[in-house]
Amino acid sequence: xxEFKQRGEILxxxxxxxxxxxxxxGLSDDEILTSLKCIGAKVRKNxxxxxxxxxxxxxxxxxLLASGTALVIQEDLWGNRxxxxxxxxxxxxxxxxxxxxxxxxxxxxxxxxxCEIVEINMNHLITMCSAACSHHNRLIKNLITAFAQKTLLFxxxxxxxxxxxxxxxLLSYLSAEAARQGSLSFDxxxxxxxxxxxxxxxxxxxxxxxxxxxxxxxxxTFHSHFELSPNATN
Amino acid sequence: xxEFKQRGEILxxxxxxxxxxxxxxGLSDDEILTSLKCIGAKVRKNxxxxxxxxxxxxxxxxxLLASGTALVIQEDLWGNRxxxxxxxxxxxxxxxxxxxxxxxxxxxxxxxxxCEIVEINMNHLITMCSAACSHHNRLIKNLITAFAQKTLLFxxxxxxxxxxxxxxxLLSYLSAEAARQGSLSFDxxxxxxxxxxxxxxxxxxxxxxxxxxxxxxxxxTFHSHFELSPNATN
DNA sequence: ACCTCTTTGTTTGAATTCAAACATACTTGC
DNA sequence: GCAAGTATGTTTGAATTCAAACAAAGAGGT
Numbered sequence: 001x002x003e004f005k006q007r008g009e010i011l012x013x014x015x016x017x018x019x020x021x022x023x024x025x026g027l028s029d030d031e032i033l034t035s036l037k038c039i040g041a042k043v044r045k046n047x048x049x050x051x052x053x054x055x056x057x058x059x060x061x062x063x064l065l066a067s068g069t070a071l072v073i074q075e076d077l078w079g080n081r082x083x084x085x086x087x088x089x090x091x092x093x094x095x096x097x098x099x100x101x102x103x104x105x106x107x108x109x110x111x112x113x114x115c116e117i118v119e120i121n122m123n124h125l126i127t128m129c130s131a132a133c134s135h136h137n138r139l140i141k142n143l144i145t146a147f148a149q150k151t152l153l154f155x156x157x158x159x160x161x162x163x164x165x166x167x168x169x170l171l172s173y174l175s176a177e178a179a180r181q182g183s184l185s186f187d188x189x190x191x192x193x194x195x196x197x198x199x200x201x202x203x204x205x206x207x208x209x210x211x212x213x214x215x216x217x218x219x220x221t222f223h224s225h226f227e228l229s230p231n232a233t234n
Numbered sequence: 235x236x237e238f239k240q241r242g243e244i245l246x247x248x249x250x251x252x253x254x255x256x257x258x259x260g261l262s263d264d265e266i267l268t269s270l271k272c273i274g275a276k277v278r279k280n281x282x283x284x285x286x287x288x289x290x291x292x293x294x295x296x297x298l299l300a301s302g303t304a305l306v307i308q309e310d311l312w313g314n315r316x317x318x319x320x321x322x323x324x325x326x327x328x329x330x331x332x333x334x335x336x337x338x339x340x341x342x343x344x345x346x347x348x349c350e351i352v353e354i355n356m357n358h359l360i361t362m363c364s365a366a367c368s369h370h371n372r373l374i375k376n377l378i379t380a381f382a383q384k385t386l387l388f389x390x391x392x393x394x395x396x397x398x399x400x401x402x403x404l405l406s407y408l409s410a411e412a413a414r415q416g417s418l419s420f421d422x423x424x425x426x427x428x429x430x431x432x433x434x435x436x437x438x439x440x441x442x443x444x445x446x447x448x449x450x451x452x453x454x455t456f457h458s459h460f461e462l463s464p465n466a467t468n
Numbered sequence: 469a470c471c472t473c474t475t476t477g478t479t480t481g482a483a484t485t486c487a488a489a490c491a492t493a494c495t496t497g498c
Numbered sequence: 499g500c501a502a503g504t505a506t507g508t509t510t511g512a513a514t515t516c517a518a519a520c521a522a523a524g525a526g527g528t
Contacts, residue, residue, distance in 0.1 A: 055413075074393065076409035077464045078452075082393070096389070099382030106390070106413060126375055140374060141360055147381035148333030154388035155330070156340070159308065159316070161395050162434045164516080165484075175310035179289075179340060192506060200396045205485055207507050218312075223505085230311045398486080399514070426476060439515055441477050457476085 014043075014066045014118060020090045021064060022149075023142050031135045038136060039124045044117050046070075052109040052117060053094055058102060061119040064092045068115030074107045095147075098122040161200055167209045169199045174219065174226055184228045191224065248277075248300045248352060254324045255298060256383075257376050265369045272370060273358045278351050280304075286343040286351060287328055292336060295353040298326045302349030308341045329381075332356040395434055401443045403433045408453065408460055418462045425458065 015032065018024055024032050043066070046052045052070055053059060065087050072085040072093060084107060087093060097103045099122055126140060160172040173195075178184050188195065196203035213219050220227045249266065252258055258266050277300070280286045286304055287293060299321050306319040306327060318341060321327060331337045333356055360374060394406040407429075412418050422429065430437035447453050454461045 076406060077412060077462060078405065078409070084393070096382040096385040099378050100386070101379070103382075103386070104413075106386075106410065126378055127371065137361065140378075144333050144360055144374075144378060144381065145335070147378065147385060148330040148337075151330040151381060151384050151388065152334070152337070152340075154385065154392060157392060158388060158395070159318070161392070164434070171312065172310060175312070176340065178311060179338075200398065202486060203506085204487080204508080208509095211507070228311060436516060437476085438478080438517080442479095445477070 014116075017066050017089045018064070018118070021092060022146050023062075023064070023092065023139065025142055026138055027135055031138075035135045035139055036118075036120075039120055039139075041121075042119045044119060046111040046115045046117065048111050048114050050111050052111055052115065053105055053107075055105050055108045057105045058097075059094055059105065060098050060101075060122050062092055062095045062098050062122060062125070063109075064118040064120065065089055066116040066118050068111060068113040070109050070111045070113075070115055072107050072109050095122075095143075099126075099147075157198070166199075166201045166205050167213070169201060170206065170209055170213070171218075173199060174228060177226075178228050184230065186226060187224045188226060189224075248350070251300050251324045252298070252352070255326060256380050257296075257298070257326065257373065259376055260372055261369055265372075269369045269373055270352075270354075273354055273373075275355075276353045278353060280345040280349045280351065282345055282348050284345050286345055286349065287339055287341075289339050289342045291339045292331075293328055293339065294332050294335075294356050296326055296329045296332050296356060296359070297343075298352040298354065299323055300350040300352050302345060302347040304343050304345045304347075304349055306341050306343050329356075329377075333360075333381075391432070400433075400435045400439050401447070403435060404440065404443055404447070405452075407433060408462060411460075412462050418464065420460060421458045422460060423458075 015029055018032055019029070024035075027035065046068075048068075052063070055075070067089055069089075070087040070093075071083055072087060074082045074084055076082075085091075085093070087109070093109060094105065097105050125143065156176055160169050160176070163169045163172050174188075177188055178186055190198060192207065193203050196206045199206070210221060214221065218229055220229075249263055252266055253263070258269075261269065280302075282302075286297070289309070301323055303323075304321040304327075305317055306321060308316045308318055310316075319325075319327070321343070327343060328339065331339050359377065390410055394403050394410070397403045397406050408422075411422055412420055424432060426441065427437050430440045433440070444455060448455065452463055454463075
């Protein structure tokens with residue numbers, strides 16, 4: 001367990017990863033290092049196949065994956081295992097649990113390679129330091145924005161998923177995507193299989209619906225490109 | 235449009251509602267009023283059937299419903315309307331949009347009765363005032379906790395909904411509920427219809443599955459009470 | 469006791485989705 | 499150009515869900 005007490009090679013090697021993390025958006029390299037010291041960030045290491053966090057634990061730290069890869073998994077009472085996220089360097093995790101006092105982890109995180117993790121104590125992060133450094137303030141804003149963005153994303157996803165039929169899930173998603181991109185002609189960040197997984201439907205069934213929608217003139221699609229026709233007789 | 239410049243009867247009448255809002259948890263009446271002044275909260279009124287917020291707008295304010303009722307609705311490109319939330323006094327809304335700079339509202343909010351709304355500017359809220367008042371700090375913590383809680387709830391709901399079959403959705407939900415309550419014997423906050431709506435399945439199909447699960451010995455249920463048997467031969 | 473309303477469980481045929489094939493086009497590496 | 503691999507669309511029978519009924523039990527009011 002290291003501490004960010006001085007700027008040394010340990011910190012340097014993480015900087016390129018940390019810079020890409022939305023939590024540090026708008027901060028210069030020096031400001032990031034200053035903030036980490038101010039907050040008292042720590043580095044821990046986990047060997048491959050070790051548990052980084054385990055369901056039932058408590059944590060008051062946001063964890064930032066600096067190197068390696070890991071899985072966020074969930075198991076139910078009857079032992080059914082479910083992979084929730086595939087973590088890459090730069091990703092952070094456990095942040096909602098850290099932000100709620102005494103919250104118990106409902107997921108586990110397992111290292112799939114040797115990992116290095118930067119731990120940021122949530123209480124230190126959200127409590128203004130006496131110096132009231134401006135970077136600190138920026139970090140708090142970034143944290144809130146990150147939470148808000150996740151809330152919006154989840155909210156949208158739930159909207160799509162709550163439709164009972166594949167067709168309606170597709171229309172809901174495509175409608176939202178057109179609105180987000182501000183155009184009836186847009187690309188989506190998924191291929192067919194990924195889109196099906198995102199909407200929790202069968203790829204085959206989804207392909208059938210996409211064909212029907214095209215025959216009915218509601219939209220045109222080729223690979224990841226879509227063009228919607230709002231005026232079609234519905 | 236009023237401002238919270240001094241403590242008058244306008245503020246008094248909202249206090250009972252504001253006190254119940256998680257955003258003000260841990261603050262005394264006086265601290266709430268002080269904070270509202272410090273942040274520059276404002277009160278607006280909307281008549282029944284008026285739009286309080288409209289999809290496409292931008293807002294940098296968290297809105298807090300002080301009196302009246304309203305609906306959060308969403309419409310897709312082809313005019314399909316969808317009621318997302320039924321707002322009651324004490325509820326707040328638009329907070330993720332306010333927390334993301336320049337975010338465009340993807341939902342509309344319509345007053346279903348005459349409404350009074352307390353608007354709190356997000357930038358004022360998350361930027362430390364020069365006085366660095368302690369209430370202010372508490373508000374920021376509350377905001378982060380509220381976001382985190384919503385993230386967790388959504389995350390759980392998505393986990394349940396992403397199961398393809400009614401049976402799996404039930405087991406996922408009940409498993410999580412048992413974990414949350416720390417007991418295999420627990421009550422859920424839903425009746426059958428509400429549970430079906432929450433999991434986005436048919437009440438009838440769900441009743442059938444619940445009967446099967448009981449016959450198979452995986453659980454016992456009576457009304458809102460459940461007892462799970464993790465050792466049953468699955 | 470009686471009636472009405474609400475909640476929950478059950479049944480049934482129709483619609484939809486699932487799961488596993490297979491077909492076709494396109495890409496990639498040789 | 500050719501072979502292997504990948505992405506997408508199509509088909510099919512089986513499983514599941516939907517939607518609309520109806521039945522049974524209980525709550526509440528008269």
